[in-house]
Amino acid sequence: MTKIFIAIAAILGALSVGCGAFASHALKEQISARSLEIFETGAKYQMYHALALLLVALLLTRLEFIPTTLVASGISFIVGVVLFSGSLYALSLTGVKWLGAITPLGGVAFLVGWGCLAISAWNFN
Numbered sequence: 456m457t458k459i460f461i462a463i464a465a466i467l468g469a470l471s472v473g474c475g476a477f478a479s480h481a482l483k484e485q486i487s488a489r490s491l492e493i494f495e496t497g498a499k500y501q502m503y504h505a506l507a508l509l510l511v512a513l514l515l516t517r518l519e520f521i522p523t524t525l526v527a528s529g530i531s532f533i534v535g536v537v538l539f540s541g542s543l544y545a546l547s548l549t550g551v552k553w554l555g556a557i558t559p560l561g562g563v564a565f566l567v568g569w570g571c572l573a574i575s576a577w578n579f580n
Contacts, residue, residue: 456521460512460529467505467536474498474544482547490547497543504532504565511572518578525575531568535561 475498482491511529515521539561546554 456526457512457515460508463533464505464509464512467501467508471498471502471505486547493543494547497540501536501540504536508532520578522575522578524571528568528571528575531564531571535564535568538564
C-alpha cells in the first residue's frame with residue numbers, strides 16, 4: 456500500500472501544480488472570477504491532501520504493525536480529492552450547479568481521513 460500511496464500522492468501533487476498553472480494562465484480570461492476562485496480552491500485542497508497522503512505513506516514505512524485506520528486515512532484522502540477537488544473543477548468549468556452538491560461528500564472524506572490519522576496515532580511507537 457505504501458508504494459501505491461506514494462505514487463498517487465506524487466501524481467495528485469503534480470496534477471495540482473498543473474491545475475494551478477492552468478487556472479492562472481489558460482482559464483484567467485475564460486471563466487468568471489468566482490469560477491476561477493472555485494477552481495483554485497480545488498487545486499489548493501488537492502495539494503494539501505496529496506501531502507497528507509504522502510505523510511500517511513511515510514508513516515506506513517515506519518510501523519511494524521500497519522493499522523487499518525492508517526490505510527483508511529490514505530484511501531479517504533484519495534476519495535476526498537476525487538470528490539471535493541474533482542467536483543470543484545467540474546463546477547467551475549461547466550457551470551453546472553448540481554455538481555456543487557458532491558463537494559461536501561469530498562469534505563466529509565477529508566474529515567474521515569484526518570480522523571483516521573488521529574486514531575492511528577495511538578499505534579505509533
